[in-house]
Amino acid sequence: xxxxxxxxxxxxxxxxxxxxxxPAEVTNPPVDQEPLWDSVRxxxxxxxACYDCHSNEVVVPWYGKVAPVxxxxxxxxxxxxxxxxxxxxxxxxxxxxxxxxxxxTGEMPPRMYLWMHKAARLTESExxxxxxGLDATLHVGEETxxxxxx
Ligand code: HEC
Numbered sequence: 001x002x003x004x005x006x007x008x009x010x011x012x013x014x015x016x017x018x019x020x021x022x023p024a025e026v027t028n029p030p031v032d033q034e035p036l037w038d039s040v041r042x043x044x045x046x047x048x049a050c051y052d053c054h055s056n057e058v059v060v061p062w063y064g065k066v067a068p069v070x071x072x073x074x075x076x077x078x079x080x081x082x083x084x085x086x087x088x089x090x091x092x093x094x095x096x097x098x099x100x101x102x103x104x105t106g107e108m109p110p111r112m113y114l115w116m117h118k119a120a121r122l123t124e125s126e127x128x129x130x131x132x133g134l135d136a137t138l139h140v141g142e143e144t145x146x147x148x149x150x
Contacts, residue, residue, distance in 0.1 A: 025070075033087070033090045035086060100131035
């Protein structure tokens with residue numbers, strides 16, 4: 001290794017270390033209220049495909065805790081929870097019909113997430129089952145919640 005390579009490598013290592021000083025820790029607040037799932041199967045599929053961004057039970061793998069990946073992971077979780085949080089159905093999604101739809105169109109789960117999470121790669125038939133289950137669950141859930149508010 002010549003001198004330039006040595007300093008360049010050292011610089012990169014220092015930079016990488018410095019990135020770690022900007023924390024992006026993901027926390028899991030308590031679960032308030034889960035939906036009344038229409039079936040066990042829906043709950044299973046949602047947990048495997050959606051919970052890492054849309055719940056208060058996210059599991060972040062080790063590489064997701066290392067900057068700069070940790071910043072992206074935290075950003076996804078913050079944005080994801082703001083749109084839809086299955087642990088806070090006391091604050092239901094504004095457009096419940098979009099939830100199942102997002103699975104059918106393949107918009108959700110995001111492609112980048114699927115690269116690293118094989119278990120969340122649903123088959124065509126699993127997508128359909130999940131979309132149907134989400135529709136059923138959110139409509140029932142919504143009525144139940146609204147009747148308490150009116
Ligand atoms: C890797 C994190 C991640 C996973 C896993 C994930 N989402 Fe999302 N989701 C997001 C983010 C970030 C947003 C907000 C930004 C956007 O719309 O892309 C979002 C937005 C949404 C929205 C709001 C409307 C929309 O389309 O923007 C819905 C509905 C949704 N997700 C449903 C789901 C469902 C259902 C699953 C499971 C099949 C899922 N998501 C899995 C990160 C995720």
